[in-house]
Amino acid sequence: MQPPLPPRWLDKLATRICAPHLREELLGDLHERYALRYHRTGARKANFFFLREVVALLRPPIMSREPSPYGSPSAFSCDMLRNYFKIGSRVLLKNSGYSLIHLTGLSIGLWACMMVATVVIDSLSYDRQWSRKDDIYRIVTVNKMGEGLFERNSSSVMGLAPELQKNYTAVESWSNISSGEKYFKIHPEDNDGINTSLLTADTSIRKILDIKLLAGSLKHSTQKHWSLLVTQSYAARLFPGQDPIGKIIYDVPIFSPEPTPYEITGLIDDLPYNSHLRADAIRLEVTKPEPLVTTGIMSFGRNYILLKRGTDVGEFTKKVNAWYADFTKNKGREQFEFQPLKDIYLHSDFAEGQSVKASIRTIYIFAGVALLLLFIACVNFVNLSTAKAFARVKEAGVRKVLSGSRTQLVLQLLTETLLLFGISIGIAVFAYFSTLRPVENFLGHRLVLTFTSNILMAGGRIADVPPHRIAHGPLPRLDYLGLQTGQYLTRHIHSIVGANGAPQNARRRTIFHFNHRIARYHRSLAAIRPDEKQRPRLR
Template structure:
């Protein structure tokens, strides 16, 4: 019997190829998008959970007024001494390094230093080497598989030598598989901590240079009990007054690092769980839209099969048999759609790294949880998409069905179908509003209120011969302006505590320190609000005269920049006098409030050159700069970064989500259009004779098209009333994650409703024009 159901279902679908094609396309798109989103969400929620000790592993971080994932290098050795029961590891990530292998040189973006405990706390897949001893000795290095292949091609890397930054010869003692995409750790190779241990300061608590400390606690010790011992630990090892700071050191669970938005100064930026759940919500919207699309098309098709159902019932078919027949057709359609969706997903997965910056292996499709999720989606889709059309079709009255070929359509059924379209329109407008708001926020990130000029500015290392390089850049006709500094406005490397007892500020706050030349403010168009600008003078006075930003004087309780001139505060123990105040500029991402900043002249810290290029000859100018730079630094490789790209990099996570929203919203809208097409087809079938009579009475084609369109205007308006508050609430909550964000204005909702009307109008017009052009004789001759 079941075989017979599927045989009839197959013949029916072959007889209605356009119906089958549209339905299969809509379902396949919906299922494919749903599966991809499931893989992305699964990947995001599983960050760092594959380590065996993940439940007991924590990162020691710095709390207080600000949250910093880095702590002083003094923490790890003191922690090992005072907490012998814990496994403690020092980790120090580096952005940018030169690797030499024989005569070949490579610019490596990210690598790290780590001690021997690192490979005991974290689990890696070892291709060669010993995890217990690989990082024990100085001048040793562990390579990832990609790095080993890059440096040594098909040769065995073990025991080979690589030179780091033209200084250290490192012997390869291990090769591990590339890190999975669901980890906050980012590196291409690990250098033993012993290589630099003697070169770093481990005596000062406030000497924060970017190092991170990880600990694994024994099963008998809780994080709460360890953290309760921190004040005594700080007081014992450092000055007693530091212990007065509340929440100074914190334990951050390893599994929460990827989701903790308090810590932003790290290579792998965190992402909020709300955003991930929002993406899962998009998947739900898509599969719901696909099912509504299926129901509308199936209902439209069932009305054309009224005579078939009438004959079946006359010959003795039971309602249960008719329901099983429709469910068989639905199951066949869904299974074909699943097959196509899996093929589409397999073809799409290699592009997820490019589009979404998330690497997902095809093998993930065959994991038990993924297979279970696909089966669940299939069952739910069959039930959602098949039951309603099955009950509608099996409920046709034989006499009416045989007389007209089309079953009657009660108001209840009509309202349900129209309600489904309202849901579709609502989903479409929610996704449209969400995409528009995310896009507007991305534009705000990159272009609005950053406080400095970023256009056509390129940054690169100053190299060894700083003064010679400066002169060559000034003489280059393609260069407008040049500035040397410790880092451009969007680069952050140096932070320190500051206080001002004279102004009543007794608790430490954190300030960024930028060491720049005399051209820095003018080239970046950073506005001077009061006092003097940066001058080419190295102060030898006990009290340093420096320029500060608005935020710093606000923290000191001063509102008027003019009144801040001459006021004093302390960076550590060093007294500082304010000689100038500049307007705030965005040196970090807009997730957090602008930080206090001190700007000073210091040629000893000119590590980065910033060059404003003339826009007409950028390519030629960059080639010329590279030639001059390479001649001055023959042992190094030239590498540059545009300031635009640097700022965009601060919002990689948001851009991933923006890309995902655009992609999956487009799929949802496309599926929604197919559903709308189905409902218009239903109307055309129901009103065939009415259209014929109207044409005979003189109705024009445009008039008939308007007749169809008018049926949907109020549905769109109802959907907008439903969608607008939902979209506003969800997106307003998302915007609260950022310290600076756009305001949701009425223009976004206006664009959404107009876009929806256009999309609906185009979709409706196609089918309604086709119905209006039909020869009235064909529709009326049966009467």
């Protein structure tokens, strides 16, 4: 008959208090006295006296540890870290199929997530580099077509912007800006030209956008030629190694028989590519405010206004619409909205003439796909780690028998995880760099903010992934470091039969496989780590 044992928590407390060289003798005496009191006075008094004796052990002579005659190397020493990586690499090479599946899933998941995240981040960066980006708005015309039916247009009456500046002090400046493409050639007799992204604006554009003049002038030429501001990179394509100021270039005529001459009057710094106003050159026009009329022929264009800092756009919009309804007597059939510059690229589905634009719905879908890919990669990592973890229970038991500490086991598992991650991120980065140009060709435009061009962006992404791998990778494996036989079998009972049981036909189909697992796991686990209650007490 097995002698009665004291409460488990008291027994563990006494084990922690006693020094290792006194533990066997003192705990043996405590257990003998507990068994004697248990039979004489009952469990309650036996537990009480056992608690008193455990508290009495709190004395320096009993608690002080003797120095070990054997040196214990630190788990973080250079030799131990070298061994961790050596053993980890051997484990990965030994389980080559498992490692290949791991690396393939992680690499594809990271590469796809990085690529989709690049498209999303680049799209969200449009028109956010201008110094007055929060104060620049585009006037959008809203026509009421019926009850609850409205039509939006990115163009507005040409005379509206100067009239707003005249009537409202909140408007600092305005400019009419349109975009398009033209082919320019150096000599009028040339047949082919260079495709050029062209902005057409009046001279007040310099008050709205950050245009850095490198040479020449921003003023319109007094000659009969069109004035052209060219960017530094475009000038290098036209006149490599030459000063472009004052040179004449010609467009490729579409409707007229003769080419139109353009004089380069200014050299400016390259405009941001991640902007809906990206351009290689700017054609300047003389600012000619048109009068705002209600009848007759009216011209329309894309009007941009610059408001003073801190202006309430909502209140300003109400005032403008009320004033315009009173001015035109149209009873609100035609109103205006002021679209922020930062929203134009992603919120211009109605702007048919705008060539540089995207849909915010597409960005939401891409962002969801990126998160889904990262989630699938993490789940795949966890599933593979869990499937392999239970196959290494024997290895963990042998390490414990050979005095391997829990910290060393955890560090070994973390090393294997970091090795997998390091190789996967290397493959993913190589694939990302190799496929970036084809993705840009597929999208039809260049990506400005990428992991290869932005060091902070790349560093943040790489630093963000290891916590996911550390959190999701070793945790399934850590279960078997302190696994009990009963817990292990309970998990597999639930995984095979179900936590609440399964239908009778399902149990019949799995009964043989279930019994085989019970017999196999009970033999291996009981031999490696017996249950605590089955361990003999040493006197």
